Amino acid sequence: MSPHNPYIVMPRDAVTKIAGSDLSGGSLVLRRVPADDMYVVQTVETGKDIRLPAEVPREYAALRSGDPHHAAQWIRVAPNDAHLHHLFLSRRPDISIGFKEFRELVPGVGDPGNHLGVVVTHDPDLPPELVEAGASEFAGWAVRRSGVEPLAIEIEPEVVGLAQLAGKWPIEQLAANSVMVVGCGSIGSAAAEALAGYGVGRVELVDPDRFLWHNMLRHTLGAESVGRFKVAAMKDHLAQHWPQQTVLAHRRDVVAEAHYIRPIVDRVDLVLCAADGIAPRRVVSHLSRRARRPAILACVLDNGSIGEVIRLRPTPRFGCLLCLRQQLADQGAMDAEADQELDYGTGRVHQPMTAVPPDLRYIGTFAAKVAIATLLESLHGDHTQQVPGEHAIIGLRPAGDLAAPFDLSQAGDVRWSSIPRPRASCPTCSPG
Ligand SMILES: [Zn+2]
Structure with missing residues:
Protein backbone atom coordinates (compact mmCIF):
# COMPACT_ATOMS: atom_id res chain seq x y z
CA MET A 1 0.00 0.00 0.00
CA SER A 2 1.69 3.21 -1.09
CA PRO A 3 2.28 5.61 1.78
CA HIS A 4 1.53 8.41 -0.66
CA ASN A 5 -2.04 7.33 -1.22
CA PRO A 6 -4.75 8.69 1.05
CA TYR A 7 -6.37 6.77 3.83
CA ILE A 8 -10.10 6.04 4.15
CA VAL A 9 -11.99 6.02 7.43
CA MET A 10 -15.40 4.33 7.61
CA PRO A 11 -17.56 5.34 10.56
CA ARG A 12 -19.59 2.46 11.98
CA ASP A 13 -22.76 4.14 10.76
CA ALA A 14 -21.48 4.08 7.15
CA VAL A 15 -20.69 0.37 7.51
CA THR A 16 -24.24 -0.30 8.72
CA LYS A 17 -25.77 1.78 5.92
CA ILE A 18 -23.80 0.12 3.12
CA ALA A 19 -24.25 -3.38 4.53
CA GLY A 20 -28.00 -2.79 4.92
CA SER A 21 -28.61 -1.26 1.52
CA ASP A 22 -30.58 -3.14 -1.14
CA LEU A 23 -28.56 -1.49 -3.89
CA SER A 24 -25.55 -3.18 -5.40
CA GLY A 25 -23.67 0.09 -5.32
CA GLY A 26 -24.13 3.81 -4.99
CA SER A 27 -22.52 7.13 -4.46
CA LEU A 28 -20.50 8.26 -1.46
CA VAL A 29 -19.52 11.70 -0.33
CA LEU A 30 -16.18 11.84 1.42
CA ARG A 31 -14.89 14.45 3.79
CA ARG A 32 -11.27 15.18 2.99
CA VAL A 33 -8.83 16.22 5.69
CA PRO A 34 -5.83 17.42 3.65
CA ALA A 35 -3.36 17.84 6.53
CA ASP A 36 -3.75 14.16 7.42
CA ASP A 37 -4.37 12.99 3.87
CA MET A 38 -7.49 11.21 5.01
CA TYR A 39 -10.95 10.65 3.57
CA VAL A 40 -13.88 10.06 5.91
CA VAL A 41 -17.11 8.61 4.54
CA GLN A 42 -19.68 11.35 5.09
CA THR A 43 -22.77 10.42 3.06
CA VAL A 44 -23.96 7.06 1.71
CA GLU A 45 -26.46 6.45 -1.06
CA THR A 46 -28.59 3.73 0.51
CA GLY A 47 -31.48 3.62 -1.98
CA LYS A 48 -32.01 5.01 -5.44
CA ASP A 49 -31.24 8.73 -4.97
CA ILE A 50 -31.53 8.43 -1.19
CA ARG A 51 -28.37 9.81 0.38
CA LEU A 52 -28.02 9.63 4.13
CA PRO A 53 -25.34 11.11 6.36
CA ALA A 54 -23.00 8.69 8.15
CA GLU A 55 -22.89 9.75 11.77
CA VAL A 56 -19.48 10.35 13.30
CA PRO A 57 -19.66 10.52 17.11
CA ARG A 58 -18.99 14.02 18.42
CA GLU A 59 -15.74 13.19 20.22
CA TYR A 60 -13.93 12.28 16.97
CA ALA A 61 -13.08 15.87 16.20
CA ALA A 62 -10.49 15.13 13.49
CA LEU A 63 -12.91 12.82 11.66
CA ARG A 64 -15.51 15.59 11.65
CA SER A 65 -13.16 18.20 10.24
CA GLY A 66 -12.22 18.88 6.63
CA ASP A 67 -14.16 19.51 3.50
CA PRO A 68 -17.13 17.26 2.65
CA HIS A 69 -17.34 17.50 -1.11
CA HIS A 70 -15.49 14.57 -2.59
CA ALA A 71 -17.62 12.30 -4.70
CA ALA A 72 -16.78 8.61 -4.53
CA GLN A 73 -18.45 5.28 -5.12
CA TRP A 74 -19.29 2.14 -3.19
CA ILE A 75 -19.81 -1.16 -4.99
CA ARG A 76 -20.92 -4.51 -3.64
CA VAL A 77 -18.84 -7.20 -5.27
CA ALA A 78 -20.20 -10.61 -6.08
CA PRO A 79 -18.13 -13.35 -4.44
CA ASN A 80 -14.96 -13.07 -6.45
CA ASP A 81 -11.32 -12.34 -5.84
CA ALA A 82 -11.49 -8.55 -5.55
CA HIS A 83 -10.56 -8.48 -1.88
CA LEU A 84 -7.93 -11.16 -2.33
CA HIS A 85 -6.38 -8.89 -4.96
CA HIS A 86 -6.62 -6.00 -2.53
CA LEU A 87 -4.79 -8.00 0.11
CA PHE A 88 -2.11 -9.09 -2.35
CA LEU A 89 -1.60 -5.61 -3.81
CA SER A 90 -1.47 -4.09 -0.33
CA ARG A 91 1.60 -6.17 0.37
CA ARG A 92 3.27 -5.36 -2.96
CA PRO A 93 3.40 -1.55 -3.08
CA ASP A 94 5.26 -1.60 -6.41
CA ILE A 95 2.41 -3.31 -8.27
CA SER A 96 -0.91 -1.93 -9.50
CA ILE A 97 -3.59 -3.36 -11.76
CA GLY A 98 -4.79 -1.83 -14.99
CA PHE A 99 -8.07 0.06 -15.06
CA LYS A 100 -9.64 -2.37 -17.57
CA GLU A 101 -8.66 -5.35 -15.52
CA PHE A 102 -10.09 -3.71 -12.40
CA ARG A 103 -13.37 -2.98 -14.19
CA GLU A 104 -13.72 -6.68 -14.94
CA LEU A 105 -13.13 -7.53 -11.30
CA VAL A 106 -15.43 -4.76 -10.03
CA PRO A 107 -18.14 -4.11 -12.62
CA GLY A 108 -19.84 -0.77 -12.35
CA VAL A 109 -16.77 1.24 -11.47
CA GLY A 110 -16.93 4.72 -12.97
CA ASP A 111 -14.36 6.19 -15.32
CA PRO A 112 -12.25 8.61 -13.25
CA GLY A 113 -11.35 10.76 -16.25
CA ASN A 114 -8.17 12.59 -15.46
CA HIS A 115 -8.82 12.57 -11.73
CA LEU A 116 -8.42 10.20 -8.83
CA GLY A 117 -11.51 8.07 -8.28
CA VAL A 118 -12.03 6.67 -4.80
CA VAL A 119 -13.97 3.41 -4.62
CA VAL A 120 -15.02 1.34 -1.63
CA THR A 121 -15.91 -2.26 -2.35
CA HIS A 122 -18.00 -4.42 -0.03
CA ASP A 123 -17.69 -8.19 0.00
CA PRO A 124 -20.20 -9.44 2.58
CA ASP A 125 -19.38 -13.10 2.00
CA LEU A 126 -15.65 -13.08 2.51
CA PRO A 127 -14.41 -16.63 3.15
CA PRO A 128 -13.06 -17.07 6.70
CA GLU A 129 -9.60 -18.04 5.42
CA LEU A 130 -9.30 -14.67 3.68
CA VAL A 131 -10.36 -12.87 6.86
CA GLU A 132 -7.73 -14.89 8.69
CA ALA A 133 -5.17 -13.79 6.13
CA GLY A 134 -6.01 -10.14 6.77
CA ALA A 135 -8.63 -9.32 4.15
CA SER A 136 -11.52 -7.12 5.16
CA GLU A 137 -15.20 -6.91 4.30
CA PHE A 138 -14.51 -3.42 2.97
CA ALA A 139 -11.67 -2.46 0.65
CA GLY A 140 -10.59 0.92 -0.66
CA TRP A 141 -9.21 1.66 -4.11
CA ALA A 142 -7.46 4.57 -5.75
CA VAL A 143 -8.71 4.41 -9.33
CA ARG A 144 -6.83 6.19 -12.09
CA ARG A 145 -6.90 5.52 -15.80
CA SER A 146 -3.21 4.72 -15.50
CA GLY A 147 -3.81 2.01 -12.92
CA VAL A 148 -5.62 1.04 -9.73
CA GLU A 149 -3.97 0.78 -6.33
CA PRO A 150 -5.34 -0.38 -3.01
CA LEU A 151 -6.13 2.21 -0.37
CA ALA A 152 -5.87 1.55 3.34
CA ILE A 153 -9.28 1.56 4.96
CA GLU A 154 -9.98 1.75 8.65
CA ILE A 155 -13.37 0.74 9.98
CA GLU A 156 -14.67 2.13 13.26
CA PRO A 157 -14.89 -0.93 15.53
CA GLU A 158 -18.14 -1.92 17.17
CA VAL A 159 -16.56 -1.81 20.62
CA VAL A 160 -14.11 0.82 21.80
CA GLY A 161 -12.97 1.82 25.29
CA LEU A 162 -12.72 -0.32 28.40
CA ALA A 163 -15.26 -2.81 27.03
ZN1 LIG B 1 -2.92 3.36 64.92
Whole structure:
Protein backbone atom coordinates (compact mmCIF):
# COMPACT_ATOMS: atom_id res chain seq x y z
CA MET A 1 0.00 0.00 0.00
CA SER A 2 1.69 3.21 -1.09
CA PRO A 3 2.28 5.61 1.78
CA HIS A 4 1.53 8.41 -0.66
CA ASN A 5 -2.04 7.33 -1.22
CA PRO A 6 -4.75 8.69 1.05
CA TYR A 7 -6.37 6.77 3.83
CA ILE A 8 -10.10 6.04 4.15
CA VAL A 9 -11.99 6.02 7.43
CA MET A 10 -15.40 4.33 7.61
CA PRO A 11 -17.56 5.34 10.56
CA ARG A 12 -19.59 2.46 11.98
CA ASP A 13 -22.76 4.14 10.76
CA ALA A 14 -21.48 4.08 7.15
CA VAL A 15 -20.69 0.37 7.51
CA THR A 16 -24.24 -0.30 8.72
CA LYS A 17 -25.77 1.78 5.92
CA ILE A 18 -23.80 0.12 3.12
CA ALA A 19 -24.25 -3.38 4.53
CA GLY A 20 -28.00 -2.79 4.92
CA SER A 21 -28.61 -1.26 1.52
CA ASP A 22 -30.58 -3.14 -1.14
CA LEU A 23 -28.56 -1.49 -3.89
CA SER A 24 -25.55 -3.18 -5.40
CA GLY A 25 -23.67 0.09 -5.32
CA GLY A 26 -24.13 3.81 -4.99
CA SER A 27 -22.52 7.13 -4.46
CA LEU A 28 -20.50 8.26 -1.46
CA VAL A 29 -19.52 11.70 -0.33
CA LEU A 30 -16.18 11.84 1.42
CA ARG A 31 -14.89 14.45 3.79
CA ARG A 32 -11.27 15.18 2.99
CA VAL A 33 -8.83 16.22 5.69
CA PRO A 34 -5.83 17.42 3.65
CA ALA A 35 -3.36 17.84 6.53
CA ASP A 36 -3.75 14.16 7.42
CA ASP A 37 -4.37 12.99 3.87
CA MET A 38 -7.49 11.21 5.01
CA TYR A 39 -10.95 10.65 3.57
CA VAL A 40 -13.88 10.06 5.91
CA VAL A 41 -17.11 8.61 4.54
CA GLN A 42 -19.68 11.35 5.09
CA THR A 43 -22.77 10.42 3.06
CA VAL A 44 -23.96 7.06 1.71
CA GLU A 45 -26.46 6.45 -1.06
CA THR A 46 -28.59 3.73 0.51
CA GLY A 47 -31.48 3.62 -1.98
CA LYS A 48 -32.01 5.01 -5.44
CA ASP A 49 -31.24 8.73 -4.97
CA ILE A 50 -31.53 8.43 -1.19
CA ARG A 51 -28.37 9.81 0.38
CA LEU A 52 -28.02 9.63 4.13
CA PRO A 53 -25.34 11.11 6.36
CA ALA A 54 -23.00 8.69 8.15
CA GLU A 55 -22.89 9.75 11.77
CA VAL A 56 -19.48 10.35 13.30
CA PRO A 57 -19.66 10.52 17.11
CA ARG A 58 -18.99 14.02 18.42
CA GLU A 59 -15.74 13.19 20.22
CA TYR A 60 -13.93 12.28 16.97
CA ALA A 61 -13.08 15.87 16.20
CA ALA A 62 -10.49 15.13 13.49
CA LEU A 63 -12.91 12.82 11.66
CA ARG A 64 -15.51 15.59 11.65
CA SER A 65 -13.16 18.20 10.24
CA GLY A 66 -12.22 18.88 6.63
CA ASP A 67 -14.16 19.51 3.50
CA PRO A 68 -17.13 17.26 2.65
CA HIS A 69 -17.34 17.50 -1.11
CA HIS A 70 -15.49 14.57 -2.59
CA ALA A 71 -17.62 12.30 -4.70
CA ALA A 72 -16.78 8.61 -4.53
CA GLN A 73 -18.45 5.28 -5.12
CA TRP A 74 -19.29 2.14 -3.19
CA ILE A 75 -19.81 -1.16 -4.99
CA ARG A 76 -20.92 -4.51 -3.64
CA VAL A 77 -18.84 -7.20 -5.27
CA ALA A 78 -20.20 -10.61 -6.08
CA PRO A 79 -18.13 -13.35 -4.44
CA ASN A 80 -14.96 -13.07 -6.45
CA ASP A 81 -11.32 -12.34 -5.84
CA ALA A 82 -11.49 -8.55 -5.55
CA HIS A 83 -10.56 -8.48 -1.88
CA LEU A 84 -7.93 -11.16 -2.33
CA HIS A 85 -6.38 -8.89 -4.96
CA HIS A 86 -6.62 -6.00 -2.53
CA LEU A 87 -4.79 -8.00 0.11
CA PHE A 88 -2.11 -9.09 -2.35
CA LEU A 89 -1.60 -5.61 -3.81
CA SER A 90 -1.47 -4.09 -0.33
CA ARG A 91 1.60 -6.17 0.37
CA ARG A 92 3.27 -5.36 -2.96
CA PRO A 93 3.40 -1.55 -3.08
CA ASP A 94 5.26 -1.60 -6.41
CA ILE A 95 2.41 -3.31 -8.27
CA SER A 96 -0.91 -1.93 -9.50
CA ILE A 97 -3.59 -3.36 -11.76
CA GLY A 98 -4.79 -1.83 -14.99
CA PHE A 99 -8.07 0.06 -15.06
CA LYS A 100 -9.64 -2.37 -17.57
CA GLU A 101 -8.66 -5.35 -15.52
CA PHE A 102 -10.09 -3.71 -12.40
CA ARG A 103 -13.37 -2.98 -14.19
CA GLU A 104 -13.72 -6.68 -14.94
CA LEU A 105 -13.13 -7.53 -11.30
CA VAL A 106 -15.43 -4.76 -10.03
CA PRO A 107 -18.14 -4.11 -12.62
CA GLY A 108 -19.84 -0.77 -12.35
CA VAL A 109 -16.77 1.24 -11.47
CA GLY A 110 -16.93 4.72 -12.97
CA ASP A 111 -14.36 6.19 -15.32
CA PRO A 112 -12.25 8.61 -13.25
CA GLY A 113 -11.35 10.76 -16.25
CA ASN A 114 -8.17 12.59 -15.46
CA HIS A 115 -8.82 12.57 -11.73
CA LEU A 116 -8.42 10.20 -8.83
CA GLY A 117 -11.51 8.07 -8.28
CA VAL A 118 -12.03 6.67 -4.80
CA VAL A 119 -13.97 3.41 -4.62
CA VAL A 120 -15.02 1.34 -1.63
CA THR A 121 -15.91 -2.26 -2.35
CA HIS A 122 -18.00 -4.42 -0.03
CA ASP A 123 -17.69 -8.19 0.00
CA PRO A 124 -20.20 -9.44 2.58
CA ASP A 125 -19.38 -13.10 2.00
CA LEU A 126 -15.65 -13.08 2.51
CA PRO A 127 -14.41 -16.63 3.15
CA PRO A 128 -13.06 -17.07 6.70
CA GLU A 129 -9.60 -18.04 5.42
CA LEU A 130 -9.30 -14.67 3.68
CA VAL A 131 -10.36 -12.87 6.86
CA GLU A 132 -7.73 -14.89 8.69
CA ALA A 133 -5.17 -13.79 6.13
CA GLY A 134 -6.01 -10.14 6.77
CA ALA A 135 -8.63 -9.32 4.15
CA SER A 136 -11.52 -7.12 5.16
CA GLU A 137 -15.20 -6.91 4.30
CA PHE A 138 -14.51 -3.42 2.97
CA ALA A 139 -11.67 -2.46 0.65
CA GLY A 140 -10.59 0.92 -0.66
CA TRP A 141 -9.21 1.66 -4.11
CA ALA A 142 -7.46 4.57 -5.75
CA VAL A 143 -8.71 4.41 -9.33
CA ARG A 144 -6.83 6.19 -12.09
CA ARG A 145 -6.90 5.52 -15.80
CA SER A 146 -3.21 4.72 -15.50
CA GLY A 147 -3.81 2.01 -12.92
CA VAL A 148 -5.62 1.04 -9.73
CA GLU A 149 -3.97 0.78 -6.33
CA PRO A 150 -5.34 -0.38 -3.01
CA LEU A 151 -6.13 2.21 -0.37
CA ALA A 152 -5.87 1.55 3.34
CA ILE A 153 -9.28 1.56 4.96
CA GLU A 154 -9.98 1.75 8.65
CA ILE A 155 -13.37 0.74 9.98
CA GLU A 156 -14.67 2.13 13.26
CA PRO A 157 -14.89 -0.93 15.53
CA GLU A 158 -18.14 -1.92 17.17
CA VAL A 159 -16.56 -1.81 20.62
CA VAL A 160 -14.11 0.82 21.80
CA GLY A 161 -12.97 1.82 25.29
CA LEU A 162 -12.72 -0.32 28.40
CA ALA A 163 -15.26 -2.81 27.03
CA GLN A 164 -12.47 -4.02 24.72
CA LEU A 165 -10.89 -5.57 27.82
CA ALA A 166 -13.91 -7.79 28.53
CA GLY A 167 -12.73 -11.24 29.51
CA LYS A 168 -9.14 -10.07 30.00
CA TRP A 169 -9.54 -7.68 32.92
CA PRO A 170 -12.22 -7.57 35.67
CA ILE A 171 -13.98 -4.55 34.20
CA GLU A 172 -17.41 -5.49 35.54
CA GLN A 173 -16.15 -5.95 39.09
CA LEU A 174 -14.23 -2.68 39.12
CA ALA A 175 -17.09 -0.79 37.47
CA ALA A 176 -19.07 -1.50 40.63
CA ASN A 177 -16.37 0.04 42.85
CA SER A 178 -15.63 3.58 43.95
CA VAL A 179 -12.51 5.37 45.16
CA MET A 180 -12.17 8.75 46.81
CA VAL A 181 -9.01 10.62 45.77
CA VAL A 182 -7.88 13.22 48.30
CA GLY A 183 -5.58 15.79 46.73
CA CYS A 184 -5.60 16.46 42.99
CA GLY A 185 -2.03 17.64 42.59
CA SER A 186 0.59 15.96 40.47
CA ILE A 187 0.39 12.57 42.22
CA GLY A 188 -3.37 12.66 42.83
CA SER A 189 -4.24 13.61 39.25
CA ALA A 190 -2.09 10.77 37.91
CA ALA A 191 -3.70 8.38 40.39
CA ALA A 192 -7.20 9.50 39.40
CA GLU A 193 -6.40 9.01 35.74
CA ALA A 194 -5.01 5.53 36.42
CA LEU A 195 -8.03 4.55 38.51
CA ALA A 196 -10.31 5.54 35.64
CA GLY A 197 -8.09 3.64 33.22
CA TYR A 198 -8.27 0.52 35.36
CA GLY A 199 -12.05 0.80 35.16
CA VAL A 200 -13.08 1.97 38.62
CA GLY A 201 -16.72 2.92 38.15
CA ARG A 202 -16.81 6.01 40.36
CA VAL A 203 -14.00 8.35 41.37
CA GLU A 204 -14.72 11.10 43.91
CA LEU A 205 -12.15 13.91 43.81
CA VAL A 206 -11.51 16.09 46.85
CA ASP A 207 -9.32 19.20 46.69
CA PRO A 208 -10.04 22.82 47.65
CA ASP A 209 -7.42 24.46 45.43
CA ARG A 210 -7.21 26.06 42.05
CA PHE A 211 -4.95 24.87 39.28
CA LEU A 212 -2.34 27.60 38.71
CA TRP A 213 0.78 28.19 36.68
CA HIS A 214 3.15 26.62 39.19
CA ASN A 215 1.13 23.37 39.05
CA MET A 216 1.34 23.06 35.30
CA LEU A 217 4.76 21.44 34.91
CA ARG A 218 3.92 18.38 37.02
CA HIS A 219 0.23 17.95 36.36
CA THR A 220 -2.03 15.91 34.09
CA LEU A 221 -3.89 19.15 33.32
CA GLY A 222 -2.45 21.76 30.99
CA ALA A 223 -2.63 25.46 30.20
CA GLU A 224 -6.32 25.23 29.27
CA SER A 225 -7.18 24.62 32.93
CA VAL A 226 -5.17 27.41 34.58
CA GLY A 227 -7.43 29.30 36.99
CA ARG A 228 -10.01 26.51 37.36
CA PHE A 229 -10.63 24.49 40.48
CA LYS A 230 -8.56 21.34 40.22
CA VAL A 231 -11.47 18.98 40.92
CA ALA A 232 -13.69 20.56 38.26
CA ALA A 233 -10.97 20.62 35.64
CA MET A 234 -9.99 17.01 36.43
CA LYS A 235 -13.61 15.89 36.21
CA ASP A 236 -13.82 17.34 32.68
CA HIS A 237 -10.45 15.90 31.74
CA LEU A 238 -11.41 12.39 32.89
CA ALA A 239 -14.83 12.59 31.25
CA GLN A 240 -13.14 13.21 27.93
CA HIS A 241 -10.91 10.14 28.15
CA TRP A 242 -13.10 7.79 30.18
CA PRO A 243 -16.70 8.67 29.36
CA GLN A 244 -18.09 5.55 31.05
CA GLN A 245 -16.73 6.50 34.47
CA THR A 246 -18.58 8.64 36.97
CA VAL A 247 -16.44 11.41 38.43
CA LEU A 248 -17.68 13.58 41.31
CA ALA A 249 -15.87 16.80 42.18
CA HIS A 250 -15.75 18.06 45.78
CA ARG A 251 -14.13 21.44 46.29
CA ARG A 252 -13.47 20.70 49.95
CA ASP A 253 -10.66 20.69 52.45
CA VAL A 254 -10.29 17.28 54.02
CA VAL A 255 -8.99 18.76 57.30
CA ALA A 256 -11.28 21.76 57.76
CA GLU A 257 -14.43 20.08 56.45
CA ALA A 258 -14.30 16.61 57.98
CA HIS A 259 -18.08 16.71 58.50
CA TYR A 260 -18.48 16.89 54.72
CA ILE A 261 -15.78 14.32 54.04
CA ARG A 262 -17.02 11.61 56.44
CA PRO A 263 -20.11 10.63 54.39
CA ILE A 264 -17.95 10.34 51.27
CA VAL A 265 -15.54 8.01 53.07
CA ASP A 266 -18.56 5.97 54.17
CA ARG A 267 -19.90 5.50 50.65
CA VAL A 268 -16.68 4.70 48.77
CA ASP A 269 -14.81 1.39 48.80
CA LEU A 270 -11.35 2.86 49.26
CA VAL A 271 -9.63 6.19 49.93
CA LEU A 272 -6.48 7.21 48.09
CA CYS A 273 -4.68 10.18 49.62
CA ALA A 274 -2.13 12.15 47.64
CA ALA A 275 -2.60 15.40 49.53
CA ASP A 276 0.37 17.47 50.62
CA GLY A 277 1.41 17.66 54.22
CA ILE A 278 0.93 15.97 57.57
CA ALA A 279 -2.62 16.99 58.47
CA PRO A 280 -4.61 15.67 55.48
CA ARG A 281 -2.80 12.34 55.63
CA ARG A 282 -3.55 11.96 59.33
CA VAL A 283 -7.19 12.84 58.75
CA VAL A 284 -7.49 10.29 55.94
CA SER A 285 -5.77 7.64 58.07
CA HIS A 286 -8.18 8.34 60.92
CA LEU A 287 -11.45 8.70 59.00
CA SER A 288 -10.88 5.70 56.78
CA ARG A 289 -9.99 3.53 59.79
CA ARG A 290 -13.15 4.62 61.57
CA ALA A 291 -15.23 3.95 58.45
CA ARG A 292 -13.50 0.57 58.05
CA ARG A 293 -12.27 1.45 54.59
CA PRO A 294 -8.78 0.69 53.27
CA ALA A 295 -6.66 3.73 52.48
CA ILE A 296 -3.65 4.19 50.21
CA LEU A 297 -1.30 7.08 51.01
CA ALA A 298 1.15 8.24 48.36
CA CYS A 299 3.88 10.86 48.47
CA VAL A 300 7.46 11.62 47.53
CA LEU A 301 10.08 12.24 50.21
CA ASP A 302 13.53 13.77 50.46
CA ASN A 303 13.04 16.28 47.63
CA GLY A 304 11.64 13.67 45.30
CA SER A 305 14.48 11.19 45.70
CA ILE A 306 12.13 8.41 46.80
CA GLY A 307 8.45 7.66 46.59
CA GLU A 308 6.38 6.09 49.33
CA VAL A 309 3.09 4.23 49.08
CA ILE A 310 1.42 3.02 52.28
CA ARG A 311 -1.59 0.73 52.41
CA LEU A 312 -3.69 0.99 55.55
CA ARG A 313 -6.14 -1.85 56.02
CA PRO A 314 -8.66 -1.66 58.83
CA THR A 315 -7.89 -5.05 60.37
CA PRO A 316 -6.32 -6.03 63.70
CA ARG A 317 -3.21 -7.08 61.77
CA PHE A 318 -2.32 -3.60 60.58
CA GLY A 319 -2.03 -0.29 62.40
CA CYS A 320 -2.65 3.20 61.06
CA LEU A 321 -0.33 5.89 59.73
CA LEU A 322 0.58 7.00 63.26
CA CYS A 323 1.36 3.43 64.33
CA LEU A 324 3.67 3.01 61.32
CA ARG A 325 5.40 6.33 61.87
CA GLN A 326 5.91 5.58 65.58
CA GLN A 327 7.56 2.28 64.69
CA LEU A 328 9.83 3.97 62.17
CA ALA A 329 10.75 6.69 64.67
CA ASP A 330 11.61 4.00 67.22
CA GLN A 331 13.92 2.47 64.61
CA GLY A 332 15.64 5.81 64.00
CA ALA A 333 14.28 6.34 60.48
CA MET A 334 13.62 9.75 58.99
CA ASP A 335 10.46 11.54 60.08
CA ALA A 336 8.64 11.11 56.79
CA GLU A 337 5.65 13.24 57.74
CA ALA A 338 7.77 16.23 58.74
CA ASP A 339 9.84 15.75 55.59
CA GLN A 340 6.75 16.32 53.50
CA GLU A 341 5.91 19.56 55.27
CA LEU A 342 9.40 20.73 54.47
CA ASP A 343 8.99 19.89 50.82
CA TYR A 344 5.64 21.39 50.27
CA GLY A 345 5.59 24.27 52.72
CA THR A 346 2.60 25.00 54.89
CA GLY A 347 0.79 27.23 52.45
CA ARG A 348 2.39 30.62 53.04
CA VAL A 349 5.19 30.06 50.57
CA HIS A 350 5.12 27.45 47.86
CA GLN A 351 8.49 25.79 47.95
CA PRO A 352 9.25 24.35 44.55
CA MET A 353 9.77 20.63 44.72
CA THR A 354 12.59 19.07 42.88
CA ALA A 355 10.70 15.91 41.95
CA VAL A 356 10.47 15.59 38.19
CA PRO A 357 7.05 15.26 36.53
CA PRO A 358 7.14 11.62 35.34
CA ASP A 359 8.40 10.48 38.75
CA LEU A 360 5.32 11.96 40.37
CA ARG A 361 3.05 10.33 37.80
CA TYR A 362 4.83 7.06 38.39
CA ILE A 363 4.05 7.27 42.11
CA GLY A 364 0.43 8.24 41.38
CA THR A 365 0.02 5.29 39.00
CA PHE A 366 1.76 2.98 41.46
CA ALA A 367 -0.66 4.06 44.22
CA ALA A 368 -3.61 3.40 41.89
CA LYS A 369 -2.19 -0.05 41.14
CA VAL A 370 -2.07 -0.84 44.87
CA ALA A 371 -5.63 0.47 45.22
CA ILE A 372 -6.83 -1.83 42.44
CA ALA A 373 -5.02 -4.82 43.96
CA THR A 374 -6.70 -4.07 47.28
CA LEU A 375 -10.20 -3.72 45.81
CA LEU A 376 -9.88 -6.92 43.81
CA GLU A 377 -8.57 -8.86 46.76
CA SER A 378 -10.80 -7.54 49.51
CA LEU A 379 -14.07 -7.13 47.62
CA HIS A 380 -13.88 -9.69 44.83
CA GLY A 381 -11.62 -12.42 46.24
CA ASP A 382 -9.39 -11.94 43.21
CA HIS A 383 -5.79 -12.48 44.26
CA THR A 384 -4.25 -12.21 40.80
CA GLN A 385 -3.08 -8.64 41.47
CA GLN A 386 -1.82 -9.26 44.98
CA VAL A 387 0.99 -6.88 46.03
CA PRO A 388 3.89 -8.03 48.29
CA GLY A 389 3.23 -5.87 51.35
CA GLU A 390 1.69 -2.77 52.91
CA HIS A 391 4.52 -0.29 52.65
CA ALA A 392 6.47 0.38 49.46
CA ILE A 393 9.52 2.58 49.10
CA ILE A 394 10.28 3.38 45.46
CA GLY A 395 13.65 4.63 44.25
CA LEU A 396 13.32 7.71 42.03
CA ARG A 397 16.65 9.49 42.29
CA PRO A 398 17.98 8.00 45.51
CA ALA A 399 21.30 9.08 46.95
CA GLY A 400 21.46 6.06 49.24
CA ASP A 401 22.17 8.22 52.30
CA LEU A 402 18.88 7.76 54.19
CA ALA A 403 18.35 5.46 57.17
CA ALA A 404 16.42 2.21 56.70
CA PRO A 405 13.86 1.50 55.36
CA PHE A 406 14.33 4.53 53.09
CA ASP A 407 17.91 3.60 52.16
CA LEU A 408 17.36 2.62 48.54
CA SER A 409 20.31 3.29 46.32
CA GLN A 410 18.90 2.60 42.85
CA ALA A 411 16.24 4.23 40.74
CA GLY A 412 13.38 1.90 39.95
CA ASP A 413 14.02 -0.26 42.99
CA VAL A 414 10.93 -1.05 45.06
CA ARG A 415 11.22 -2.22 48.64
CA TRP A 416 8.14 -3.70 50.24
CA SER A 417 7.58 -4.31 53.91
CA SER A 418 4.66 -4.85 56.23
CA ILE A 419 3.39 -2.35 58.76
CA PRO A 420 3.09 -2.93 62.52
CA ARG A 421 0.01 -4.03 64.40
CA PRO A 422 -2.05 -1.29 66.06
CA ARG A 423 -0.48 0.18 69.19
CA ALA A 424 -2.60 -0.34 72.31
CA SER A 425 -2.62 3.41 72.96
CA CYS A 426 -3.41 4.50 69.39
CA PRO A 427 -6.27 7.04 69.26
CA THR A 428 -7.09 5.98 65.69
CA CYS A 429 -6.80 2.19 65.97
CA SER A 430 -8.20 1.65 69.46
CA PRO A 431 -11.94 1.05 69.38
CA GLY A 432 -14.37 3.62 70.72
ZN1 LIG B 1 -2.92 3.36 64.92
